[in-house]
Structure formats: structure tokens, C-alpha cells
Amino acid sequence: MPAHASSPSAAPALRTSLADVEPPLALGPLDGRYRRTAAPLVDHLSEAALNRERVHVEVEWLIHLTSHGVVPGAPTLSDAERAYLRAVVTDFGADDVARLAEIERTTVHDVKAVEYLLKEKIAAAPSVLGETALPSVSELVHFCCTSEDVNNLSYSLMVRGAVRDVWLPAATGLVDDLAAMAHDLADVPMLALTHGQPATPTTLGKELAVLAHRLRRQLRRVEGAEYLGKLNGATGTYGAHVVAVPGADWPEVSRTFVEHLGLTWNPLTTQIESHDWQAELYADVARFNRVLHNLATDVWSYISRGVFTQIPVAGATGSSTMPHKVNPIRFENAEANLEISCALLDTLSATLVTSRLQRDLTDSTTQRNIGPAFGHALLAVDNVRRGLAALSVDRDLLARELDQNWEVLGEPVQSAMRAAAVAGVTGMENPYERLKELTRGRRLTADDMREFIAGLGLPADVASRLAALTPASYTGLAEHLTETYLR
Structure with a gap:
């Protein structure tokens, strides 16, 4: 037989059935690899x-x-x-x-x-x-109840407990950690990148503060969520109730019971509680996820750029073949879990608000996936929080980047020229165009910029202010904004 010809394949060996292993093996990662994080x-x-x-x-x-x-x-x-x-x-x-x-x-x-x-x-x-x-x-027991009377109240209590006792404390802890970082780094100047290109400097703390502020806004929305419930029978009419006990004020009995459970009473429903509150809540959690995803991708980019270095974990391996690697796996893991969580939350929000006529059963299977939706979100929060705790700022790199990009001062110089022109100073014509000609597509030195400023004929106080400006000091109110508005 020629060397390249295929030989008859060997019969596949019989394998142990993993489905029969005891105790049973988890099918999904939340009950397997990531059980400890998702367990609460x-x-x-x-x-x-x-x-x-x-x-x-x-x-x-x-x-x-x-x-x-x-x-x-x-x-x-x-x-x-x-x-x-x-x-x-x-x-x-x-x-x-x-x-x-x-x-x-x-x-x-x-x-x-x-x-x-x-x-x-x-x-x-x-x-x-x-x-x-x-x-x-x-x-x-179960007097005048349809199954959905019990189920809708149970799910409201379950979701409320999961949000208030597990997800919110974890998410709040993450945002508090991020806010603390923002305050600590509020005065650390950094070259900004808009469209990936050098832009007006900011501070690292201010950029983290923006994300913390966005996340806190979503937390407030989640904290204010309503959890609705109903108990009104098979088609929401109290039909069996008024026949069995005609003398009772059944809407009032229902209202006081639902409120006794700590829920908001929904007085008008079909057989099911309409689940609109769930769609509202899941949209807010998904929006938090998406802002957190933005944080994860930004921090990943800062790590790639060298702004952040990662503190190595003793004994950990970054790559199976490249010993030097310390990969940003916490943030990459978070990205993936946030995307999965959002996909589930979006599906829950879209599906649960629709039920054919007085009731169909689509919500039953759908609601059984609330756990995985929050599980992946919780896992992402845990990963980001641990990832942030392992970051260190390379301040020398930030200083070098700023010193290599004096052209970013073209913005304040042309703005000062505009203000001087309005004040009646002569020779300030076409400020934007003159700075564009000086800076666009070029790297300037400190001497280049100061020589240009000196030749403009600006009032002495303005010229002095601009001559003292450096990319590192051109951060506007970044520190003030962080300290003042991120409370």
C-alpha cells in the first residue's frame, strides 16, 4: 500500500459515559468551573x-x-x-x-x-x-389559586432577593473600588486618545471617574426597581373567589397579601402577571453590563498600551509557551460573560412582555434562565473587581507620552488667540488655520511650541501663561471634576 494511502480506521474505543458519573457533572460553567463565584x-x-x-x-x-x-x-x-x-x-x-x-x-x-x-x-x-x-x-392550601398566582409571586421574591442580596452588593463593591481608584489617580495626567489619535490630555482618574459615574447611575435605577405581584385567579377576575366566598373584598385581600410579601400589587392582569417590571429591571442590569463592558475594553486597551501594568500572581501562568506573558484575562473573561448575560437579559426582556391572549407557557421556560443571566453578570463583576485590584500605573510611561506630543497644545494656543482677537489684540487672524499648519501631521518639541507662542504678539500675561503650559499640565478641570462630582 502506498505510504500516503489511508489505512482502515480503528474501531472507536468505548468511553466511560460522563453522563453517568456520580455525583453528576455540571453541564454549564456556572455550576462547574465557576461554581464558587455563582453559588450565592x-x-x-x-x-x-x-x-x-x-x-x-x-x-x-x-x-x-x-x-x-x-x-x-x-x-x-x-x-x-x-x-x-x-x-x-x-x-x-x-x-x-x-x-x-x-x-x-x-x-x-x-x-x-x-x-x-x-x-x-x-x-x-x-x-x-x-x-x-x-x-x-x-x-x-392553594385556595382559589391558579399556579401563576403562586409562581409570579415566587419569581418576584426570588429576583428581588438575588438583586438586593447578591448582585447589587457585588456591583456596588466594584463601583466603589473603581471610584476609589479614580480619586487616587485624579491628578495623574495622561495623553487622551480620540479616534485612537493623540488628543487633549486628561487625567487617568477622571477617565475612570466617568465610568464609575455611569455605572452608579445604573445602580440607582436598579435600586429603585419595582417588584410586582398579583393573586387574582385563572384569568385575573377573581372568578372562583367570589363564587366560593362572595362576601369578601377580594381585591383588597389580594392587595394586602401581595404587599405583606413586600411586593407592589398589580391590580389588572390576565392569568399571568405581565412581567413588565422584569423587562424594565433586566434592561437596567443589561445597561450596567454594557457600561462595565466598556470599562473592561478600556482597561484592556490601557494595559496593552502600558498605562497599567498587571501585578503577577505567584505561580500563575500567562501563556503555555511564552513565559513572559501576564495576560489581561480578568477583563477578557468579563467581556465574554457580560455579552452572554446581556444576550440572556435581552431575550428575557423581549419574551416576557408577550403572552398570547390570557396566557401561554413561554414565560415558564424563559424565567428558568434568569439564574444564568445573573450568574454570568455576577461572574463578570467578580472578574473586573479582581482585575482592577491587580493593576499598577506606569507613571513614567504616561509622562513620556505627554512629552512626546507637544502638538496637543495647538488647541489652547489657538483658543487663547481667538479670545485675544475678541479683546482687540491685532495679529490674531486665522488662529485655527495657523495652528493647523504648525501641528498637523507633525511632532513638535517644547522649543518649537514656545518659539511659535513667543512670535504671536500676544499680551504678556497670556504669552507667559501659554509658555508655562505643558502637555502634562494641560488637564483643565479634570482633577476638580473627579473630586467634586464623583461622590
């Missing part, structure tokens, strides 16, 4: 957290119905009975997760499984409490 969201946005909030809503609805005389004949529960019910929520753990899964294999309905689990807990109450009225109110 499991308490809020996992399937188990959803079921815990469902139990919470069902428990509080039962307590609400028996506390306000809503259903005639229903007993008022004692403090011990309420505590027993609420302990079902606080003690919710692995055994309850497993039991719910077992029940759902029969019901093939997740919310019904929650109802049956809670009824089991109520049936067991006498063994803990002795004589108790709880078994007599068992049928008030």
Missing part, C-alpha cells in the same frame, strides 16, 4: 429556590386567609401553628427537594407537588404540636 445565586434563582418560594407563598396565603376572617368558619391560627408553618419554609432543604421531585413524578405538575407537600406537613402537625387546628384548614 443558588439561594435565590435555582429550581430549589423557586420551590422554596412557592412553599413560602402558599404558607403565607394560608396564614393570610385565616388571620383576616376571609373564609367563614376558618379558625384563627395560634402563634405556634403559624411558627410551625413558617418553619416548613425556613427548614426547607435537601429532603424536601427530594420529596417534591418524588411527588412531581406522579403529578407531573410542579406547583401541585408543592401543594401536596405542604398538605403532608400539615397532616404531620399533630405529632409535633399535639392538639392543633391545622388539619382542618388543609383545603385552604
